[in-house]
Amino acid sequence: MAMGNRLLDALPRAVLRKHKDALDPIEFPLKKVLHEAEAPIDYVYFPARGVLSVVNEPDPGDVVEVATIGREGFSGYPILLQADSMPSRTIVQIAGEGYRMKAGVFRKMVDSSRPTRDLFLRYMSTLVTQIAQITSCNRLHEVQQRCARWLLQTHDRVDGDSFVLTQEFLAQMLGCHRPSVSVAAGMLQKEGLIEYARGAITIRDRKGLEQASCSCYGFIVAEYQRLVGGGMERGSIVADRRANHSRNSRNNRTEAD
Ligand SMILES: [Zn+2]
Secondary structure, eight states: OOOOOHHHSSSSSSHHOOOHGOEEEEOOTOEEEEEOSSSOOOOEEEEEEEEEEEEEEEETTTEEEEEEEEOOOOOOGGGGTOOSSSSSSEEEEEEEEEEEEHHHHHHHHHHHHHHHHHHHHHHHHHHHHHHHHHHHHHSSHHHHHHHHHHHHHHHHSSSSSSSOOOHHHHHHHHHHOOHHHHHHHHHHHHTTTTTEEEEEEEEEEHHHHHHHTTTTTHHHHHHHHHHHHSSSSSOOOTTTTHHHHHHHHHHOOOOOO
């Protein structure tokens, strides 16, 4: 039976069978802190629906997203890398559900099977790429493109086309000020790509949103396809965007927000 999390579904069958009872089904309520900065990591989490954000707070109140994790990944990854905590916090950005596993059990599971460890390490490589790409994106690309990129990443990880999101949260996720996000979301709405009402966003034109995004979205998806396997994304965007990446980034380059 499919678990709904791509890493769990990609595990060797015997490994999943052996550890299935150690996976507790749980809800991910909005804004719940799953991993506090510098605190010991007791559980790893596998979303089946919803979005987790890894955020940094370089100065009090200044929150910025460094990575997003959904059904294609897992959180609590320092456990895989022989660390027991990290300086970033992980919060639930879009409510959903999934599974949790005790950190010690996860460590044993990974140690017991080479293909399992390799799978998680390949995912880690895609996550490092995502972090690097988002960092560059926030520095170089226009807010509207970044906004489209973030909405696509979120759309991939929810069921349906609508999700609850405040502009304040979106601004934090994009590392910019709220008025800039208001203008960017307003323009995407005017073009008929999204609808924004009463704190909920609805994706109206997926294809158009892909075209409105910078190349970072396609680049992140292509890297996941290459190292873990297809199926991270909902749209038809494919790896050939990656080939255009350098050219696009030059064209897209603007002053950071
Ligand atoms: Zn970008």
